[in-house]
Ligand SMILES: NC(=O)C1=CN([C@@H]2O[C@H](COP(=O)(O)OP(=O)(O)OC[C@H]3O[C@@H](n4cnc5c(N)ncnc54)[C@H](O)[C@@H]3O)[C@@H](O)[C@H]2O)C=CC1
């Protein structure tokens with residue numbers, strides 16, 4: 210049976226996007242999932258009602274082919290996919306660091322490719338995805354890819370040279386936030402709060418601060434200053450963060466992620 214969308218790789222990110230697409234109204238029988246892991250098929254079929262196969266040849270006829278495998282697995286996948294792609298198929302890759310040029314080089318000449326960097330908050334329709342078009346991708350196909358990602362969050366279209374920075378900021382970014390949350394919860398426990406209470410306090414603080422940033426549109430410095438009373442508790446905490454070089458560490462962390470994204474493009 211021909212489908213509009215085929216997804217190859219249904220791990221963390223693939224499943225997240227699949228859920229978003231179905232919540233946004235895409236029919237389950239219009240999506241084909243390919244995953245090589247034994248057992249994954251039944252699990253996804255039971256959860257989402259989609260057809261899951263393990264042979265990539267099944268993508269033949271699909272209008273859009275979404276690739277959600279690890280960057281290291283992409284070259285071999287592209288080689289096995291190439292003979293089965295329709296001439297006018299759109300290939301959308303989520304792989305960190307892998308350029309559209311590297312993808313195009315393994316596919317039939319003229320294949321439309323879009324590179325996307327999504328993130329895991331797509332699970333709750335709060336995703337942030339950046340898209341970059343390959344050399345043969347028409348505007349309408351880029352718009353189609355954007356529609357796909359918009360089903361579970363916001364999108365931005367950028368020049369491809371920015372995608373390593375995007376990967377380091379919004380792609381990996383949720384992990385930095387979770388890391389900070391973990392540390393704050395441990396601090397609360399250290400100060401004697403029950404773990405569940407500490408977790409509730411920190412999670413709502415992060416959600417509230419995020420909502421303030423978005424809804425007020427104010428600069429984070431302004432919002433931080435509103436919390437920081439002269440000679441108060443926040444000033445005491447912020448001095449510790451500065452003394453420990455947390456700001457510089459965050460900049461270095463983002464730089465390291467961008468450098469790793471660039472390395473991955475080497476295959
Ligand atoms: N996890 C994240 O936060 C984000 C991940 N990404 C990108 O998304 C891609 C997928 O990442 P995850 O979902 O975290 O990985 P994952 O390891 O959870 O899932 C990959 C899936 O692909 C399947 N697979 C691998 N090769 C295959 C093949 N040849 N045919 C069929 N299935 C195959 C595996 O069985 C697995 O289920 C990566 O390229 C990553 O860079 C992008 C943004 C965020």
Ligand SMILES: O=C(O)[C@@H]1CCC=N1
Pocket residue numbers: 305376380381
């Ligand atoms: O850690 C990674 O390589 C992937 C890409 C961005 C988020 N996760």
